[in-house]
Amino acid sequence: MHRIFAAIMVAGVCAPSLQAQTSPHISAEPVLTLAEALARAGVSSPFRDVASAGVRAAEAQRQVAALRPNPSIIAETENVAGSGLYRGLRSSETTLGLALPLERGGKRQARIALADAQIGRAGIGAAIARADLRLRVTQAYVVAVAARRRAAVSRDQVGTAAAVLRAARVRVQAGRASPLEQQRADVAHVAAEGAEERAERSADVAAANLARLIGMPVGALDEGWFQQVEAPDSVRPPPGSTGTLVAAAARADLDAATAQVRLARSQRVPDLTLSASARRLEQTNDTAAVFGVSIPLTVFNGGRSAVAVADAQRDQSDALRRAALLDAEQDIATTQAEAANAATTARNALGPALAGAVEAARIARIGYREGKFGQLDLLDAERTLLDTRTAAIDALAAYHDARARLDRLTAAAPIAKDTDR
Numbered sequence: 062m063h064r065i066f067a068a069i070m071v072a073g074v075c076a077p078s079l080q081a082q083t084s085p086h087i088s089a090e091p092v093l094t095l096a097e098a099l100a101r102a103g104v105s106s107p108f109r110d111v112a113s114a115g116v117r118a119a120e121a122q123r124q125v126a127a128l129r130p131n132p133s134i135i136a137e138t139e140n141v142a143g144s145g146l147y148r149g150l151r152s153s154e155t156t157l158g159l160a161l162p163l164e165r166g167g168k169r170q171a172r173i174a175l176a177d178a179q180i181g182r183a184g185i186g187a188a189i190a191r192a193d194l195r196l197r198v199t200q201a202y203v204v205a206v207a208a209r210r211r212a213a214v215s216r217d218q219v220g221t222a223a224a225v226l227r228a229a230r231v232r233v234q235a236g237r238a239s240p241l242e243q244q245r246a247d248v249a250h251v252a253a254e255g256a257e258e259r260a261e262r263s264a265d266v267a268a269a270n271l272a273r274l275i276g277m278p279v280g281a282l283d284e285g286w287f288q289q290v291e292a293p294d295s296v297r298p299p300p301g302s303t304g305t306l307v308a309a310a311a312r313a314d315l316d317a318a319t320a321q322v323r324l325a326r327s328q329r330v331p332d333l334t335l336s337a338s339a340r341r342l343e344q345t346n347d348t349a350a351v352f353g354v355s356i357p358l359t360v361f362n363g364g365r366s367a368v369a370v371a372d373a374q375r376d377q378s379d380a381l382r383r384a385a386l387l388d389a390e391q392d393i394a395t396t397q398a399e400a401a402n403a404a405t406t407a408r409n410a411l412g413p414a415l416a417g418a419v420e421a422a423r424i425a426r427i428g429y430r431e432g433k434f435g436q437l438d439l440l441d442a443e444r445t446l447l448d449t450r451t452a453a454i455d456a457l458a459a460y461h462d463a464r465a466r467l468d469r470l471t472a473a474a475p476i477a478k479d480t481d482r
Contacts, residue, residue, distance in 0.1 A: 090280045090281045091280060091281065092280075092281045092282065092283050093279060093280060093281065093282055093283070094283045094286065095198075095199065095202050095283060095286060098198055098202055098271065098274075098275050099195055099198055099199070101275040101276060101277060102194055102195075102198045102274050102275045102276070103191070103194070104276075105275065105276030105277075106194055106274065106275075106276070108190050108193070108194050109190065109191065109194065111190065112186060112187035112189075112190035112191065113187060115183045115186055115187065116180070116183045116184060116186075116187050118183070119176070119179045119180040119182070119183035120180055120183075122176050122179060123173065123176035123177060123179075123180055125176075126169075126172035126173050126175065126176040127169065127172075127173050127176075129164070129169065130162040130164060130332075132159055132160060132161045132162070133159070133160040133161075133162075134157075134158075134159060134160075135156065135157065135158040135159065135160055135336060135338055136155075136156070136157050137155070137156040137157075138153055138154070138155045138156075139153065139154045139155075139156070140152045140153050140154050141153045150343060151343060151344065152343060152344055153343040154340055154341070154342055154343065155340065155341045155343075156338045156339070156340040156341075156351055157338060157339055158336055158337050158338020158339060158351065159336065159337055159338070160334055160335070160336040160353075161334070161335050161336070162332055162333070162334050163332060163333040163334070163335060164332050165330045165331065165332055165333060166326075166327040166328070166329065166330025167323075167327045167330075168324070168327045168328060168330075168332075170327075171320070171323045171324040171326075171327040172324060174320045174323060174324075175317065175320035175321060175323070175324050177320075178313065178316045178317040178319075178320040179317055181313050181316065182310070182313035182314065182316075182317055184475060185306065185309050185310045185313045185474065185475070186310070188306055188309075188472075188474065188475045189306050189310060192306055192469050192472045193469070195465075195468075195469070196465050196466065196468070196469040197274065198271075198274050198275065199461070199465040199468075200462055200465055201267070201270050201271040201274055202271060202282070203287070203458050203461045203462055203465070204267045204270070204271075204458070205264070205267040205268050205270070205271045205279065205282060206282045206283070206284055206287040206458075207267075207287070207454050207455075207457065207458040208260070208263045208264040208266075208267040208268075209264045209267075209268075209282065209284075210284065210287070210454045210457075211260045211263070211264070211451065211454055212257070212260040212261050212263070212264040214260075214447065214450050214451065214454070215253070215256050215257035215259075215260040215261070216257055218253045218256065218257070218443075218447055219250070219253045219254055219257050221253075221422075221443060222246070222249050222250040222252075222253040222254075222443075223250055224426075225246050225249065225250070225426075225429075225436075225439060225440075225443070226243070226246040226247055226249075226250045228246075228429060228430055229242045229243045229245075229246040229247075229436065230243055230246075232432075237432060238436070242436045245436060245440070246436070249440060287457055287461065288411075288457070290404050290407045290408050290411070290457065290460055291404060303386070304473055304474055305389060305470065305471055305472060305473065305474060306472050306473075306474050307385055307386075307388075307389040307470070308382075308385070308386055308389065308474065309474030309475075310385075311378075311381060311382035311385040311386065312382060314378045314381065314382065315375070315378040315379055315382050317378075318371070318374050318375040318377075318378040318379075319375055321371045321374065321375070322368065322371040322372055322375050324371075325364065325367045325368045325370070325371040326364075326368055326371075328364050328367065329359070329363060329364035329365070329367075329368065331356050331357045331358075331359055332356075332357070333354060333355070333356050334354070334355045334356070335352075335353070335354055336351075336352065336353040336354075336355070337350070337351075337352055337353075338350070338351040338352075338353075339351070389470065392470050393467070393470050393471060396463055396466050396467045396470055397467060399459070399463040399466075400460060400463035400464050400467050403456055403459040403460035403462075403463050404460050406452075406456040406459070406460075407453065407456035407457045407459075407460050410449065410452050410453035410456045411453050411456075411457075414449055414452075414453075415449050415450065415453055418442075418445050418446040418448075418449040418450075419446060421442045421445060421446070422442045422443055422445070422446040424442075425438055425439045425441075425442035425443070426439065426442075
């Protein structure tokens with residue numbers, strides 16, 4: 062290998078060979094871009110339906126919360142089926158009326174406030190579902206492109222191994238090399254074919270998974286986008302995490318818990334039930350009005366325990382909100398560093414490292430055919446090239462995955478809508 066890299070310093074870096082190793086595959090079929098995949102998934106994905114159904118359920122619950130208690134019909138018959146004067150229906154008194162519950166303590170307003178808070182939380186949940194779907198599709202797209210790139214590298218490696226095997230056979234037949242070289246080249250060729258089969262299978266599975274998410278077959282993918290890497294300094298999230306979906310969800314949970322406390326306190330105030338009835342006296346055939354008021358006695362359950370539960374749940378929601386903000390800040394910083402590190406690795410792997418590996422393999426092939434380098438030197442150079450190309454693909458995949466996760470973590474929360482009705 063020292064002789065190979067010495068030849069590199071003399072010959073220089075071969076740009077055409079590098080371009081052949083790194084340029085995206087050109088296909089005649091239409092290219093499915095990431096933006097098109099995201100748009101398609103937003104239309105056909107069941108995750109979107111789940112989120113929208115949650116919003117509709119919260120809005121329906123708000124309508125239920127605004128309803129007032131139903132009145133009741135009162136029907137009573139007294140002084141019947143007795144003895145003496147009260148035998149039969151001769152002395153019966155029939156009462157028919159209406160009872161109307163009256164809520165006190167602001168129960169209806171408290172229910173509406175809680176429902177409004179739940180609508181806001183459902184809206185945040187829908188935005189989170191859309192952001193999660195975007196992340197999921199992006200990651201599936203990255204995996205599919207990377208898998209196809211690895212399959213292409215494996216196919217190239219099979220061709221190279223076949224060429225090395227042919228050269229070894231010529232050398233052995235000419236008596237210039239030991240039969241061990243042919244055997245070693247044959248083993249390398251078999252290993253390359255096995256690697257190609259595994260890579261092709263992984264590429265098919267990755268494409269099928271992406272197709273399931275977007276609801277359509279997957280053809281050519283945008284490998285040019287996959288090749289793009291921004292400078293590490295450009296990987297910067299918005300300052301802070303207070304405006305992100307994570308913070309909005311935690312705040313919405315706290316608002317709902319606060320509204321639940323208000324509802325629990327309002328339920329401590331007993332309700333009144335007013336009734337107005339008409340009573341008919343059978344003996345005199347007269348009619349009289351009957352009015353009534355009923356109010357429950359809060360002797361055994363005054364509602365304090367329910368308020369204590371709601372207060373504790375609100376304190377828990379507040380603590381969870383602060384913890385969520387702390388975790389979000391840490392996750393953003395960590396993912397930002399991962400994206401920057403992956404960008405640096407990808408830029409290096411696609412630059413001097415890959416150029417050197419390509420040129421080393423080219424010189425080793427020429428030298429092996431001319432008898433200047435041994436087979437071990439050639440296999441070492443080919444293995445280095447394979448590892449470098451694979452590392453470049455892995456770095457690109459890690460970079461795009463980290464950028465997708467960073468975009469998800471820093472996704473802005475939607476503007477709250479006015480729910481006053």
